[in-house]
Amino acid sequence: MYGLVNRSFEDMVRARWGSTAWEAVCARAGVDVQVYVLNEPYPDDLTYALVMSATEVVGLPPADLLREFGHHWVLQTANQFHGPLLRAGGHTLREFLHNLPNFHTRVLMMLPGLLPPKFTCLDLGERVVSIGYRSHRPGLAPFVLGLLEGLSQLFQEPVNITHVPGPALAADGGASESYLVHWPSG
Amino acid sequence: MSATKYTLDASRFAAAFPFHVVFNHARTLLQVGEVLARIAPDVRPGAALDQVLPTTGSTAEVPFDELVRQPNLVALLKHPPSGLMLRGAIHQLGPGDNGPFVFLGSPWVPTATELVRLGLTLSDFAAHDAASDVTQLAQIHRLAQDDLRRLNQLQRTQQEELNALLELSPDGIIAFNREGVVTHANASLRSLLGALLPGPTPPHLAVFDSLLLAAANPAIPCVPCSELPDGSHDTIELLRPRPIILQRSARVLHGAAGVSAGRVLYLRDITHETEVARMKTEFLTTAAHELRTPLASVHGFTELLLAEEFPRDVSREMLTTMHRQSSLLVKLVNELLDLARIEARAGKDLQVELLPLVPLLREVVEGFYLESAPRRILLNLSAAAVWVAADRVKLTQAVNNVLSNACKYSPQDSTIQVQLLVRESRPRQEVGVSFTDQGIGMTESQLAQIYERFFRADPSGAVGGTGLGMTLVKEFLELMGGTVEVTSTLGAGTTVTLWLQAAAPPEDAQAPRNSNLA
Structure with missing residues (x-):
């Protein structure tokens, strides 16, 4: 994971549960990093350790915490650090979702040390798109759900999102998930 | 067989180059890319290129014909109303030299903010066009600079903390x-x-x-x-x-x-620590030695009395010795406990009260008349009535110890003078009690050791005592805010003066008796 993810998670815990909670999260996780360099890759284990530690410290199940982190990522972090770029991603939620695959392809070219997830976006009709998510990192499906919910809020387009769990990838133990994004009529 | 030349049809060309313009030799626009037309409505067919998209920057200095003739030259066109700058090159569309020209390029947008301002999104760029990547790279660069600033700030803060720790x-x-x-x-x-x-x-x-x-x-x-x-x-x-x-x-x-x-x-x-460790070892060794001597005596006589029958007068003499030695042991242990208490409590158990000094001295001295005889104790308490703030028990013990030493080390028929002194000092007057004997006196080196534990002016053992008396006197006086002064001349005698700060008498104090007893 790149440093921005850890930094964002830190910001969320500090903002929501206070700095003492964050110190406790780090101590419990055995992590002693004072500043995360935003564009620097960090071991995935570190991020997982922080998340698992945080679930114990703040008393939220991992799925709920990750989903909340997805909201925070879009509405706070991405907005703060990539705000204009986020807005350049599309004028509408649908346009943004269609740009997601390109966005991550370009990021991978610019920061080759990173291993971003792969997104696909498929129109299933006038009011439905299917978002495919594939990552070598397992267990982050709730985070993606939170991201999509956050984007819905950012673009002020209420949508229904249905998570269609996929099987764990045999090769790398990662995840392959689908999300149906549906714009209600009217 | 000639090689087939492939070209894009018009609609695919437009999708591949959303910011292109086609213009004729008169530089009149014939065709405009879809996205460019959207964000710059005045750039439309029929408009003059030089008006709506003039060359700019260093390109403005290059003759337009040169730009047209050399497609490897970078051409910069600017749309003045929006500030949009296009970076690309100009090619002639064939066949021959009479065809129109095409400008193939992309917006030069160094920041995402600029991208948004122009009303562009990432999907406005052709997939093969890396222009939008420049925007993302610029953003990454900006974040890296922010990181650098934060790390520098953190380093400065940590350096300051470290310096403070080092200096403190x-x-x-x-x-x-x-x-x-x-x-x-x-x-x-x-x-x-x-x-x-x-x-x-x-x-x-x-x-x-x-x-x-x-x-x-x-x-x-x-x-x-x-x-x-x-x-x-x-x-x-x-x-x-x-x-x-x-x-x-x-x-x-x-x-x-x-x-x-x-x-x-x-x-x-660790000089002090090392010295303290050495002194502790020395103290333990000395204390053990001081305790062993009377203990050995008691033990030895006990063994004798158990092993044999002795005549009554001999037994009594042995028991008397045992009693004297065990009394010494008790005194030694008590004094060691006093010293230990002083070190542990550091004066916290001091019971300070206003005391009239003269009656206290008189009481102690009277208790010594029998013990000191035939030595004489001359009390000179002619000074005005004085009060001190002191712990009665400890002051009494200090006077006792000094007087006891004076008696022990003085020859019979000699005189011990006790005198009350007053001297000016800040913040208030000091009252002293001096004890002057005509005893054996001390050398300078002995005088320097007088407060050391177990030090005795007469090391022969002929004079009884624990060697802790003057140590306690000094500790007691210092706890009460006083000092001890000792002067001595070998063979002539010693003067010990106990100084304490004078205190104001209580309002209900009675007029004192001035004494001059002998």
């Missing part, structure tokens, strides 16, 4: 880089080593080592600081610029690829 440390700390040059030395280092270090800046590690080793006690081997292993501790005894025992700790700094980046030395003054 009472111990000497010095850091050398890989070349042995001093990178940091705290103020305590100079306090510890003082004149040993030449100049305001501590020297190179090699020089530092040679100065330290030259000042070290040659009788105790020690290794140079530069050779102390990482994490090691040892002690070094310096004879100059003042005798001092230092504990040295070394840390080797590990740089990139495990190469030493320098070393840090930590120097702690």
Whole structure:
């Protein structure tokens, strides 16, 4: 994971549960990093350790915490650090979702040390798109759900999102998930 | 067979180059890319290129014909109303030299903010076009700069914390880089080593080592600081610029690829600790010896009495000795406990009260008349009535100890003078009680040891005592804010003066009796 993810998670815990909670999260996780360099890759284990530690410290199940982190990522972090770029991603939620695959392809070219997830976006009709998510990192499906919910809020387009769990990838133990994004009529 | 030349049809060309313009030799626009037309509505077919998209920057200085003839030259076109700048090249559409021209390019947008301002999104760019990547790279660069600033700030804060810690440390700390040059030395280092270090800046590690080793006690081997292993501790005894025992700790700094980046030395003054440890050992040895002597006597006589029948007068004499020795033991133990209590409680159990000094002195002295006879105690308490704030029990014990010494070390038929003194002092007057005997007196070196535990002016043992009396006197007086002064002449006698701060008498105090007893 790149440093921005850890930094964002830190910001969320500090903002929501206070700095003492964050110190406790780090101590419990055995992590002693004072500043995360935003564009620097960090071991995935570190991020997982922080998340698992945080679930114990703040008393939220991992799925709920990750989903909340997805909201925070879009509405706070991405907005703060990539705000204009986020807005350049599309004028509408649908346009943004269609740009997601390109966005991550370009990021991978610019920061080759990173291993971003792969997104696909498929129109299933006038009011439905299917978002495919594939990552070598397992267990982050709730985070993606939170991201999509956050984007819905950012673009002020209420949508229904249905998570269609996929099987764990045999090769790398990662995840392959689908999300149906549906714009209600009217 | 000629090779087939493939071209894009108009709609695919438009999708591949959403910011293109086609213009004729008169530079009139014939065709405009879809996205460009959207964000710059005045750039439309029929408009004059030079008006809606004039060349700009360094390109403006290049004759337009050159740009047209050399498609490898970068062409910069600017749309003045929006500030949009297009970067690309101009090609002639064939066949022949009569065809129109096409500008193929993309917006030059160095920031995402600019992208948004122009009303562009990432999907407005053709997939093959890396122009939008420039925007993302610029954003990444900006974040990296922010990181750098934050890391610099953090480093500055940590450096300040570290400097504060170093400067507040009472111990000497010095850091050398890989070349042995001093990178940091705290103020305590100079306090510890003082004149040993030449100049305001501590020297190179090699020089530092040679100065330290030259000042070290040659009788105790020690290794140079530069050779102390990482994490090691040892002690070094310096004879100059003042005798001092230092504990040295070394840390080797590990740089990139495990190469030493320098070393840090930590120097702690353990002179006092070492002296205290030595004194403790000495005290225990002496105390054990002092306790053993009367104990051995009691033990020996007990064994004799158990083993044999003795005549009554002999038995009695033995029992008397045993009683005297056990009394000494009790006194010794009590005094040791007094000293231990003083050290442990540091005066917290002091019961300070306003005391009239003269009656207290009179009471103690009267108690000595029998013991001191045939020596005479001459009381000269002619000074005005004085009050002191003191602990009655401890002051009484101090006077007792001094008077007891005066009696023990004075020949019979001699006189012991007790005199009340007053002297001006700040913040208030001081009252003294001096005890002058005509005893054996002390040499200067004996006088210097008078407050040491178990010290006796007569080491022969002929004069009884524990050797703790004057130690207690000094401790008691100092607890009560007073001092003790002792002057002595060998063979002529000793004067001990106890000084205390005078206190204002209580309002209901009765007029004192002035005494001049003999």
